[in-house]
Amino acid sequence: MPLLNEEITAQVKEQLSDLEGPVRLVMFTQEFECQFCAETRQLVEEIAALSDHVTAEVYDFVADQNRAAEWSIDKIPAIAVIGAQDDGVRFYGIPSGYEFTSFLHAIKTVSSGRAELSTEGVQALAELSEPVHIQVFVTPTCPYCPPAVMLAHQMAISSPMVRADMIEATEFPHLAIKYEVMGVPRTVINETTHVEGAAPEPMVLEKLQEAVQGA
Amino acid sequence: MFDFKLTPSLQETQQETEKTRGRVYDLIVLGGGPAGLTAAIYAGRARVDTLVLAGSLPGGQPANTDVVDNFPGFPEGLEGPELVRRFQSQAERFGCQIELEEVVEVDFFSRPFTVRTHRATYQALAVIVATGASPRRLGVPGEDKFFGRGVSACATCDGFFYRDKRVAVVGGGDSAVIEALFLTRFAREVVIIHRRDELRATQIYQEQAFANPKIRVAWDTVVEEVLGDQTVSGVRVRNVKTGEMETIEVDGVFIYVGMDPKTELFAGQLDLDEWGYIVSDHRQRTNVPGVFAAGDVQDPLYRQVVVAAGTGAVAAMEVEKFLGEYPKSRIDKDVSTACCETEL
Ligand SMILES: Cc1cc2nc3c(=O)[nH]c(=O)nc-3n(C[C@H](O)[C@H](O)[C@H](O)COP(=O)(O)OP(=O)(O)OC[C@H]3O[C@@H](n4cnc5c(N)ncnc54)[C@H](O)[C@@H]3O)c2cc1C
Numbered sequence A: 001m002p003l004l005n006e007e008i009t010a011q012v013k014e015q016l017s018d019l020e021g022p023v024r025l026v027m028f029t030q031e032f033e034c035q036f037c038a039e040t041r042q043l044v045e046e047i048a049a050l051s052d053h054v055t056a057e058v059y060d061f062v063a064d065q066n067r068a069a070e071w072s073i074d075k076i077p078a079i080a081v082i083g084a085q086d087d088g089v090r091f092y093g094i095p096s097g098y099e100f101t102s103f104l105h106a107i108k109t110v111s112s113g114r115a116e117l118s119t120e121g122v123q124a125l126a127e128l129s130e131p132v133h134i135q136v137f138v139t140p141t142c143p144y145c146p147p148a149v150m151l152a153h154q155m156a157i158s159s160p161m162v163r164a165d166m167i168e169a170t171e172f173p174h175l176a177i178k179y180e181v182m183g184v185p186r187t188v189i190n191e192t193t194h195v196e197g198a199a200p201e202p203m204v205l206e207k208l209q210e211a212v213q214g215a
Numbered sequence B: 001m002f003d004f005k006l007t008p009s010l011q012e013t014q015q016e017t018e019k020t021r022g023r024v025y026d027l028i029v030l031g032g033g034p035a036g037l038t039a040a041i042y043a044g045r046a047r048v049d050t051l052v053l054a055g056s057l058p059g060g061q062p063a064n065t066d067v068v069d070n071f072p073g074f075p076e077g078l079e080g081p082e083l084v085r086r087f088q089s090q091a092e093r094f095g096c097q098i099e100l101e102e103v104v105e106v107d108f109f110s111r112p113f114t115v116r117t118h119r120a121t122y123q124a125l126a127v128i129v130a131t132g133a134s135p136r137r138l139g140v141p142g143e144d145k146f147f148g149r150g151v152s153a154c155a156t157c158d159g160f161f162y163r164d165k166r167v168a169v170v171g172g173g174d175s176a177v178i179e180a181l182f183l184t185r186f187a188r189e190v191v192i193i194h195r196r197d198e199l200r201a202t203q204i205y206q207e208q209a210f211a212n213p214k215i216r217v218a219w220d221t222v223v224e225e226v227l228g229d230q231t232v233s234g235v236r237v238r239n240v241k242t243g244e245m246e247t248i249e250v251d252g253v254f255i256y257v258g259m260d261p262k263t264e265l266f267a268g269q270l271d272l273d274e275w276g277y278i279v280s281d282h283r284q285r286t287n288v289p290g291v292f293a294a295g296d297v298q299d300p301l302y303r304q305v306v307v308a309a310g311t312g313a314v315a316a317m318e319v320e321k322f323l324g325e326y327p328k329s330r331i332d333k334d335v336s337t338a339c340c341e342t343e344l
Helices: A006-018 A037-048 A065-070 A099-112 A119-126 A145-158 A173-178 A201-214 B014-020 B034-045 B080-093 B155-162 B174-183 B203-211 B305-325 B328-343
Strands: A023-029 A054-060 A078-082 A089-092 A132-138 A162-168 A186-189 A193-196 B024-030 B050-053 B097-099 B103-107 B113-117 B121-129 B133-135 B166-170 B189-193 B215-218 B221-228 B232-239 B245-249 B252-255 B259-261 B291-293
Touching: A006 A037, A006 A099, A023 A037, A023 A099, A037 A054, A078 A099, A089 A099, A089 A145, A099 A145, A099 A162, A119 A145, A119 A201, A132 A145, A132 A201, A145 A162, A145 A201, A186 A201, A193 A201, B024 B034, B024 B113, B024 B305, B034 B050, B034 B080, B034 B121, B034 B305, B050 B121, B080 B097, B121 B305, B155 B174, B155 B252, B166 B174, B174 B189, B174 B203, B174 B252, B189 B221, B203 B215, B232 B252, B291 B305
Parallel strands: A023 A054, A089 A162, A132 A162, B024 B050, B024 B121, B050 B097, B121 B291, B166 B189, B166 B252, B189 B215
Antiparallel strands: A023 A078, A078 A089, A132 A186, A186 A193, B103 B113, B113 B121, B133 B259, B221 B232, B232 B245
């Protein structure tokens, strides 16, 4: 049974019809022991089938350890959304529910290579001299979450210093506990700094700079 | 078991941002909910050059609503996100540009009107304000500190984090009781804190709540403070009849005490009523000619999708009329005097 129904399939097809450049969905799964690995894999394959520009590559987290390290994948299910180069856009856990919107957005943005940020934002990110890791915790039932995920991914696309993960909290409860997630979206920057809610770009930037300076 | 929502936020118009600089739109719609999107459908169809700034909740409140059961034309009901996604496709079909930006400042004193977001400054001859409503806060100590970390206004988002924990739900209306019932899937105990001695919620929800062993109600009770050090440890409450104070130990607090119109941005420029709603007439006009209001932002009474859509349509038709009377070339010179004299 396909995961995407006919109607959604048609919409996705239409959304992906004007992709500018190729996109690789590099997916890591495992033979056993991963809650939604099978579905995530199926999702990636169904989407790749809807556009000539999108390809799915499926790897085994254990057997292809080196590849996982190469893409800095440390948990599964994982999807790296790769355009002309690796911008550091990752999804951990299945991007279902509201996060499906973030997922398609990532494909489109990575394909064009153009992030939509303010001029000040682009400038601030260009000045970064240290790596920044953004983790956005979400649940699939959270309508406020996609804006936070999309913003983080745009920052990753805009700057080679930034990588950004969506983390589906219900699939990684230990991380939710580790990062004290009691509400979503919660954006964790470089392990230490965090932002609650779908904060606007300037606020996230400020926190990002705080995180870099604090380090 | 999985669903895949394509919410309106998907639409990106990256190339067009460049085009917008220095351009004066006919119309800017503030808000991407039912009212704003319907206004956009009507305006776009009438070939009014329209920009929609949809803010952080594209689709508006229905994007956060399970099922909308009473929107005509959908006899089986429809998922909220799907309903507003359709609103948006329709607006796009008529050529409206939709951006996900949050408006942070407006200037309705000079023309063309100016609208600022974090990303850009936009100008237009006419504006429709459709920023809707957002959940009301309690306004007690501790609430802000813990918002997003133990205090929440979205049970469907955050319920998961309260598995086997105790939570409080503040409020007594439909939303409070529905969400309290939802939270029993996760939480070990749910305390509804309500300031009166009976619930306002629909009878069937009340019956379900009273029959649920995980739910208890603290009657005649108001929250005075959210307590906790690193995380929420409880709420300090007061009985409004006896004045007695008490601490209820909980790990999370969900607030459902109604909605407030989102009008802070417009204070001092648009007339607001004592509850903060924009004052508009039956043609959706505000006190500033050329600025119209539609949907929940000006509706303390009905607050329904179909009503929001209806007022959005009216506002757009009025904009068309306004633009016809004051075309671009004349607007600077004439409108501030001529139209204000006739309108007020
Ligand atoms: C849980 C729930 C269930 C409901 N169920 C029903 C139902 O079954 N049937 C029914 O008819 N009605 C229902 N309603 C009410 C209905 O959703 C609202 O009446 C309707 O959404 C109002 O539409 P609106 O466009 O005026 O505002 P909203 O839906 O509130 O939309 C406001 C829009 O403005 C945007 N915005 C806000 N501030 C800014 C800013 N500064 N800059 C840019 N954009 C901004 C937001 O992002 C959003 O897109 C329900 C509401 C809730 C909360």
